[in-house]
Amino acid sequence: MLLTLDDVHTYYGKSYILQGVSLEVNKREIVALLGRNGVGKTTTLNTIIGFVKPRTGKISLDGVDITAMQAFRIGRLKIAYVPQGRHLFPKMTVLENLKTGMIHTSRSGALDRVFELFPNIRGKLNQKAGSLSGGEQQAVAISRAILKEPDILMLDEPTTGLMPLFVASLQEIIAKLNAEGMTILLVEERVPFALALADRVYFMVKGRVEHTATREELQGRKDIFVRYLGIEV
Amino acid sequence: MPEWLLNVLFLLMNGLIWGLIIALIALGLSLIFGVMGIVNMAHGDLYMVGAVLAFYLIPLLGSFWLALLVVPLIIAVIAAPIERFILRPYEGHHAVTMIATVGISFILQQAALATYGGIPKKMADPWDVTFNLFGVSYPGYRLLIAGISIVILAAIWLFLYRTSYGVLIRASIQDKNMAAAMGIDVNRVLIGTFVLGSVLAAIGGVLAAPITQVFYLMGADVALLAFIVVIIGGLGSLGGTLVAALSLCAIEGVMSAVLNPTLSKAAIFVVMIVILMIRPRGLFGEAEH
Numbered sequence: 001m002l003l004t005l006d007d008v009h010t011y012y013g014k015s016y017i018l019q020g021v022s023l024e025v026n027k028r029e030i031v032a033l034l035g036r037n038g039v040g041k042t043t044t045l046n047t048i049i050g051f052v053k054p055r056t057g058k059i060s061l062d063g064v065d066i067t068a069m070q071a072f073r074i075g076r077l078k079i080a081y082v083p084q085g086r087h088l089f090p091k092m093t094v095l096e097n098l099k100t101g102m103i104h105t106s107r108s109g110a111l112d113r114v115f116e117l118f119p120n121i122r123g124k125l126n127q128k129a130g131s132l133s134g135g136e137q138q139a140v141a142i143s144r145a146i147l148k149e150p151d152i153l154m155l156d157e158p159t160t161g162l163m164p165l166f167v168a169s170l171q172e173i174i175a176k177l178n179a180e181g182m183t184i185l186l187v188e189e190r191v192p193f194a195l196a197l198a199d200r201v202y203f204m205v206k207g208r209v210e211h212t213a214t215r216e217e218l219q220g221r222k223d224i225f226v227r228y229l230g231i232e233v
Numbered sequence: 234m235p236e237w238l239l240n241v242l243f244l245l246m247n248g249l250i251w252g253l254i255i256a257l258i259a260l261g262l263s264l265i266f267g268v269m270g271i272v273n274m275a276h277g278d279l280y281m282v283g284a285v286l287a288f289y290l291i292p293l294l295g296s297f298w299l300a301l302l303v304v305p306l307i308i309a310v311i312a313a314p315i316e317r318f319i320l321r322p323y324e325g326h327h328a329v330t331m332i333a334t335v336g337i338s339f340i341l342q343q344a345a346l347a348t349y350g351g352i353p354k355k356m357a358d359p360w361d362v363t364f365n366l367f368g369v370s371y372p373g374y375r376l377l378i379a380g381i382s383i384v385i386l387a388a389i390w391l392f393l394y395r396t397s398y399g400v401l402i403r404a405s406i407q408d409k410n411m412a413a414a415m416g417i418d419v420n421r422v423l424i425g426t427f428v429l430g431s432v433l434a435a436i437g438g439v440l441a442a443p444i445t446q447v448f449y450l451m452g453a454d455v456a457l458l459a460f461i462v463v464i465i466g467g468l469g470s471l472g473g474t475l476v477a478a479l480s481l482c483a484i485e486g487v488m489s490a491v492l493n494p495t496l497s498k499a500a501i502f503v504v505m506i507v508i509l510m511i512r513p514r515g516l517f518g519e520a521e522h
């Protein structure tokens with residue numbers, strides 16, 4: 001088990017957001033976390049990475065208890081995060097943004113690997129990250145994350161605001177990273193995108209994980225999507 | 234060269250040299266605000282402490298250069314615990330941290346009053362060489378101040394924009410959470426920034442001590458000017474800080490030829506108001522994304 005959440009409860013001030021989230025991600029798996037807007041998917045990822053601390057429950061990463069660990073210490077482990085809205089460092093150049101991914105892993109040739117996946121950003125290294133298009137920003141955000149050489153990559157709604165062409169190539173890139181051994185925890189609004197990639201799906205409802213199913217188990221089960229997401233797939 | 238023009242030229246030079254000192258101080262203020270979100274009301278008093286320490290240490294150590302090295306170390310030892318034990322516990326509570334720095338300001342002032350005393354004192358130029366400019370002698374120490382300030386400003390620029398530490402600091406300014414997610418120990422950046430900002434104020438104090446009156450309340454005017462410079466220059470813009478400091482001090486210097494000191498200070502406020510009416514984010518301030 002690479003990542004485990006065991007009955008995690010998280011508050012934002014007085015608002016009780018995560019009301020007992022338990023989930024598991026195995027090595028080399030692609031796991032999708034689905035749920036309607038506002039059920040707490042982003043909060044789950046923010047709790048894992050340490051931006052917000054759970055009040056109770058336990059989170060472990062590769063056997064290490066990271067529940068109470070300071071965010072920057074979690075940041076130095078083999079986990080990387082591409083948050084909703086990308087959160088690049090907007091006034092820094094693309095290259096400087098990428099360098100933040102290499103603080104603890106700097107290795108020559110690492111950048112070339114990123115340029116292979118995202119050829120477009122090679123020509124924009126000296127541009128301010130904030131001035132890039134949505135697709136380019138997403139490319140930089142993912143590059144910055146994978147430069148950390150994580151075992152597990154968490155992506156929060158990576159397709160938001162992308163043109164269809166980008167969405168298709170993003171799907172290929174995620175599949176490729178996974179094929180090379182990277183574990184993926186994906187939060188995604190576009191259900192077909194998530195289903196095309198995920199080995200397993202968790203459904204969240206109001207701060208809880210209510211159901212889990214493998215891709216095979218979901219074949220032909222429209223009722224599950226209606227029940228947990230309120231949509232027809 | 235007619236005498237009036239010579240006068241204006243010298244006032245302009247004095248103004249520009251003050252501008253460089255103010256730029257150092259304002260840069261410290263701007264860094265502390267930019268990284269920590271703290272409006273440091275004690276910044277001018279750290280400048281004062283720097284000047285008071287210089288007043289004692291330059292004669293005591295017998296070397297201006299040694300004092301320029303030792304004073305920042307002393308200030309670092311004072312500033313680090315202030316950040317760690319007074320400001321850190323209230324991180325993100327802007328009103329509280331601001332009031333805390335008002336308290337620190339009083340403590341520093343009273344400490345200076347109790348030890349140094351309440352009477353303004355003048356100290357000798359540490360480098361009493363004069364240069365002949367247009368047939369008039371000009372104190373070499375002022376040119377030395379200019380040189381030192383320019384070197385320090387350039388070093389800070391290189392540090393922020395050309396080193397990997399600079400990347401860590403700027404990343405922390407722009408997005409603390411993501412900086413942490415990349416493994417950056419943001420708390421260390423915070424304490425480092427507070428120390429660096431305080432040291433810049435104190436260096437300003439050391440440089441200014443010989444050309445002004447050393448006085449336990451000397452920080453007030455300078456802090457006000459530094460605040461104005463930061464606002465006009467645009468937050469987070471190093472170039473803006475420098476341009477604003479130089480032009481404001483040059484204006485104040487030249488104005489003092491025709492206006493009394495109070496009115497020439499008022500002139501600066503007029504400049505600030507006009508600039509902010511035209512560019513609310515300051516000369517070099519960037520628009521919100």
Ligand SMILES: Nc1ncnc2c1ncn2[C@@H]1O[C@H](COP(=O)(O)OP(=O)(O)O)[C@@H](O)[C@H]1O
Nearest residue numbers: 012015017035036037038039040041042043044
């Ligand atoms: N910083 C915050 N402070 C208070 N409430 C928040 C904060 N962030 C999110 N919430 C609330 O927490 C709930 C879950 O949000 P989120 O995790 O972003 O949901 P999702 O990603 O599933 O759309 C929402 O009701 C949202 O309004």
Ligand SMILES: [Mg+2]
Nearest residue numbers: 041042043084
């Ligand atoms: Mg979300």
